[in-house]
Amino acid sequence: MMMQLSVLVRWLLLLCCHCSCINAHQINSLNKLINSRRSQNPPDPRPWVGLDEKIKMMMHDHHGVYTANQYGLKEADKIDGLPGQPREVDFDQYSGYVTVDPKGGKALFYYFVESPQNSSAKPLVLWLNGGPGCSSLGYGAMQEVGPFRVSSDGKTLVPNKYAWNNVANVIFLESPAGVGFSYSNTTSDYANTGDRSTAEDSYSFLVNWLERFPNYKTRDLFLAGESYAGHYVPQLAYTILSNNQNTSQTKINLKGIAIGNAWVDESTGTLGIYDYLWSHALNSDETNAGIHKYCDFVSGNSSNSSKCDQYQSQGFDELGNIDLYSVYSPLCNASAASIGSVKDFDPCSEFYVNEYLNLGEVQKALHVKATQWSACSNVGWTDSPITILPIIKQLVARGTSVWMYSGDTDGRVPVTSTRYAINTFKLPVETSWRSWYSSSEVGGYLVGYKGLTLITVRGAGHTVPSYQPQRALTMISHFLQGKLPPSS
Template identity: 60%
Template sequence: MQKFLNLILLCLLLLCNISSANQGIYLHRLFNSRRSSNFPLSDYWAKLHEKKDYSPVYIAPQDGLLQADKIDKLPGQPGNVDFDQYAGYITVDPQAGRALFYYFVETPVNSSTYPLVLWLNGGPGCSSFGYGAMEELGPFRVNRDGKTLFRNNYAWNNVANVIFLESPAGVGFSYSNTSSDYDRTGDTSTANDSYTFLVNWLERFPQFKTRDFYIIGESYAGHYVPQLAYTILLNNKNTNQTVINLKGISMGNAYIEDWTISPGYYDYFWSHALNSDETHKGIFTFCDFLNGTVSEKCYNFVHKAYNELGDIDTTNIYAPKCRNPVLKNSSGGSVNFHDPCSDTYMEYYLNTAEVQRALHAKPTNWTGCRPYNWTDMPITVLPIIQNLMASGMKVWLYSGDLDANVPVTATRYAINRLKLQIKNTWRAWYLNDEVGGYVVEYKGLTFVTVRGAGHLVPSDQPQRALTMILSFLQGIPLPF
């Protein structure tokens, strides 16, 4: 067993570049630790399906808190900001003193006519605000000086009102006054707290109660998103509190199934010239993907596979790595260029006292990700996705095709397990007279690739990402 633990650690170091914390690192840290510690597989979600005796969740008084959460101005933001933005805390457990932090941006015009979106980053344990809002799909990005912001012309609040939720407690500005909460965190508690957050958020922003609502996320949000959606559906049926008008979910480069049952990771390595023929053959000879069992010979070849990758950024295999993570005396950043050192600028900005005051956040040593002793996680979320599809909910999966953390091939293997009927066959979709990616529509599910994007699709291809998500929200075909 110790030999396996050593191999796991080495694979993690080789794959993830420990010097920079991001959700790719935390995702691989999780599923490597899973395999090394007899990770318990909860049957909570199956039991939840059978449960009938629901009781309403905690709802706190929200009078006056909407106005208190409105942001006057973020330090260093550009001029002519034409939309409202809010930030603050919502208590999800008053006894434990557990509260989740959110950042909310409305559309620039006619916000009452646009849907409501909840965005979730993965990890597990990484910030939807720091990464999702400040580096991907939010209205601003942080300049190299770590002090000023520039506008993201392809922000998703151009087409929806967007909530960025830092979840679970302990991530970013979210917190608990009961430190043992951090040792009891897992899929179940995260879904339940996020549901309680939403019910209370809608009390604080009652004008959105009847609005079409969508949940979108990436990476380990492949668990968060369908589990929260499923929790909403079952609570909508069985409680007398606010019915959340959930219409659909979408997940990008989503961790849907455990790596031990998905050969898609190693197919991707080999097909993109990252692994040798011998290593690829060894993995498919000795790894039992059908039953998810890991022999010593299998792990030896897995170790070799990750060793062969070399020092690359596995979130985008063709992107440069951050070699000099320091602030620079320059501004005027461009959304069309994703600086590999953006994490450095963003973390400095969010740790500025003036910024934290503007966000109505508690003084915090803000970090992008928090390590957890994750307590429960199913080996696959496909049964939950099937239940959502059966309910008639819109389900989209999308993949940046340059990601080796949760590669497009892993997602395709997962979809193929569902054995779905094809409604509209595989085709290219276009933007600005170039192929933006590919799309295939199944009965109950749509799968989209985004060409030239890695794990963080809205960072690498902001315009293509906006086109894709507009198609999802409005129910219109991607451009021919």
């Protein structure tokens, strides 16, 4: 197992050279996590649901989690207008800090956009980006599902007509502390972050945010996110459902979760990567045959570790200089970069967002402390189970709607990995594999299992809404309505 982890680390390091710099931060974040497992933080084979002693303690604690007086803070958080935004903005925006640990001085930053039409009747969506340690503001809000995209000048915003606040009221949470504008006055918190503390803090954020926005207390809540949010989202959902059993605690009306290109299981995930590369003509027949012969990702035991290492290394070399997060997309060419249409993916977007969020007038408008904002942060990760499948299985058993969606041009957390993971559940099929449509075109493919839906988004990379915003909006609209997208 350690040999295969070390090989995966080597692969991720090589990808930093091969992929576009737009995704380098996310690669480095996952690389750091896996690299740490080779020494002080080996992977824990126990499922996360067996590691939640703190959650159980909170359930039996009469006082529940920390809840502060939020009087007047909603009004203080209202954004008058973001610098460079379009003239006519017909929805309310809020941003600010929510304290989740007063003793340590830990506060999480959020950006919230209400729906322009009939917001009081629409559900609440909490969006989380992964990494671990990457910003939901910089990725989710500014490059994916938020109401604006940043122009190539790094100073002005263009409207995103496919924003998810068309169908929901959306919170973007920068989590854990140390990511983006979120912070802690206890610096040791940055080196002692992990899956459990992130779930606990995100839950504390929600409880306090609902006190600040009491009109949303009874609203249907959906959790969504991508990549390492394949950990964040199911774990937070489990935390919510566990704490809902505490009669003295705020009951959160969780309805469902949607996770995109989600890293949920290391064995099926790693095998799925190599099979995807071969099936998309990115690796040779010899490489794929060697990996299947000598690498046993499922049990963690290889019949010949050196041979496994050899064929994986060969696979790395065969990739060439491509963006593995979207195997058919161009790399960033700064001299030719520009944002014309929201529908046209710009691989240099992260540069524009970084420039914009570091403008003094932007940080002032967002009500944040002046700081050097970055897309991803070097937070230490102290716990990360090798699989999240047991917790997803529990959510399905409890009746929580679970959608796992996948952009089909992502080679980093590909659709093959997601399919292999879902297949381990052995769920009965209720809706056979079929195409679904968005704007008279095939938007992707889906299969409905009992309690879980797998849905692909055609032509989308790792960050699905960045590549196919209209199809992503069609998908999430139907998810929130609890029905599958149309078959014609």
